[in-house]
Amino acid sequence: MALIVQKYGGTSVGSVERIQAVAEKIKGWRARGHDLVVVVSAMSGETNRLTALAREIDPRCAGRELDVLLSTGEQVTIALLAMALGQIDCPAISFTGSQVKIQTDSTHNKARIRQVDDHRIHSELEAGKVVIVAGFQGVDDAGAITTLGRGGSDTTAVALAAALKADECQIYTDVDGVYTTDPRVVANARRLERITFEEMLEMASLGSKVLQIRSVEFAGKYDVPLRVLSSFEEGVGTLITQEEEDVEQARISGIAFNRDEAQLTVTHVPDRPGIAYKLLGPVSDANIEIDMIVQNVGADGTTDFTFTVNRNDYQNALEALQTATSEIGGEVSGRDDIVKLSLVGVGMRSHAGIASKMFRILADEGINILMISTSEIKISVVIDEKYLELGVRALHEGFNLASEEAA
């Protein structure tokens, strides 16, 4: 007997048949005596269809009316799911973000949830109903419809779970959990039983796109146990929680990687205060997000910078840097055939030697490391794109990640 919040994404509710399958799944949970609050996304393709309509009218469509438009996507799904549950004698009631009062700020298209009114949901649960809530949407103080931005349905689910003090928040996706690395690269990649919020954040932001980052942050902040599992297969998925007391071993959770990287280097920059700002200012002015940054000070009074950006921004970043160096000096070079590869795990904190083991494994394969960056629970290296699969497989093997007793 638990209170569970479940979230089904667009693919999971992408057709009438799939909605009916989700209804059966929900009924199964009900039959085991649980109270259920279900958050759903728009049917896959629907948000794109609506956006295309809006763009025909206004290519840069945004703001209040876009939210009025897009929020219809989830509204269709909640109604259909409530009907499907009704058809199999599982009483259900649907609510839009406005109805259940998912109160947000007024930042249209990427609003932030401020508060959730749990009163109505509790009374419907007490009446024995499954409560279905439209994901991705809310309402501001003036009663205007807002949306939370792409992937916002995960955030809705976590916010509801926090407000309702749910026992667990289950995110159903098209994968059956979080893996030690991408199974398409490493055949014996293993599904993790548990992972910490921090590790999940590193895994997610590094390209293992299972959950929306904001929802993981939110779950961590409010200590909502989050479970990722498959809509299409049975299984317990991966539980994302706070770090456990007994995680004393040097745990490595997994290997994340990101192909969409490009690297830029500026050498022989005069080393004086404010130089980093002068160099990188034009890049961020061009709305280019910088990922890793490394600086080395040379002996001749100059300094070298290397950093990475998304591969799509490579040309623009190159131009911005050339403008900057024409004023302050320095030489710009770069390449867009590199990738980032990261080892993630809370175990790194307390156990020395993981970095050196990582570098040795890569060296043994003849893989040259172009750049290194570390944080408390991850080590990232930039390498030649052509070595990506080799590097990931070597590390997965070297750290014995396919086994439950990974070190």
Place this chain on the structure above:
Amino acid sequence: MALIVQKYGGTSVGSVERIQAVAEKIKGWRARGHDLVVVVSAMSGETNRLTALAREIDPRCAGRELDVLLSTGEQVTIALLAMALGQIDCPAISFTGSQVKIQTDSTHNKARIRQVDDHRIHSELEAGKVVIVAGFQGVDDAGAITTLGRGGSDTTAVALAAALKADECQIYTDVDGVYTTDPRVVANARRLERITFEEMLEMASLGSKVLQIRSVEFAGKYDVPLRVLSSFEEGVGTLITQEEEDVEQARISGIAFNRDEAQLTVTHVPDRPGIAYKLLGPVSDANIEIDMIVQNVGADGTTDFTFTVNRNDYQNALEALQTATSEIGGEVSGRDDIVKLSLVGVGMRSHAGIASKMFRILADEGINILMISTSEIKISVVIDEKYLELGVRALHEGFNLASEEAA
């Protein structure tokens, strides 16, 4: 400088191009200094698409969740229209039925409007905006989304016009007004400049399907001047108002007709109290709506009934009657190749001789009248289907309806 409520139906907003055309039209009215509240339907085809989705899940879908689903149709249109107006520098803001508080009862799928909160609309109008409201939908006391049933957007427009005390409620359709009869049958059928609410009700219910009957009743009740006009052509359309004091002439407004009729006759029914109920009870129990009813008492202690039903209900009605007469006696016959043809006009009230003129015109053409029924402002006759066009043309000519001075 007037306050005008406009309503655009599904065909008028059936594509992005048409929505843009409607936006231009609205901008034109604004430029002439008017305050505008615009009610829109779902884009044509959208309600059917949504209904089909629901029926895949529940063939008899109805109730609360159907309203959650269908109301998304208009919500899409209000957002797109607001964007289209924004694009041509005509500030606009959209509201769903819930947001503007179109308060209804809780009869899902065919709710009745109880009250409209005009506060928010007035303040947006004062701020110089065009206010766009989703037709067809409202909200009940518990905050649930309701819909008003097919054609409900007309009712929304009239209710808003009444609440806002608008100077005129304009219903834009794909015809340019109300005609003396169907122009496809009578080539010189004339668009009426004015018609009374009562006449319009008779015309509408008899098959001249321009406006939803309930919206005309509503407009009459609250004395909202209603104008029917074309979305696609310029023109003043037809104004529907209260009867004017100076309508002293024997005015005939038009000729309505309905092809979907069938006639049933029961003869030799024992004439005793309660017999009509015993006979017709089984018919209405079968959910068959009876239109005209005529009873003749014979000399032999028996009585004859003749009545009409929708042609789709003919077989069911026949069976229901056979069941009834097997108990109480009588013989059932019927035919489904008949039509109803009606002369409508407030002038009938004060001028005798219109009925006899009508019957003479039909007789002159050799058209046999099978059944007659009259009300204060209309005379309906049932005739052979094959004489429909001939009868309509003869009456249109005989009553000189193509001319402004119709008698």
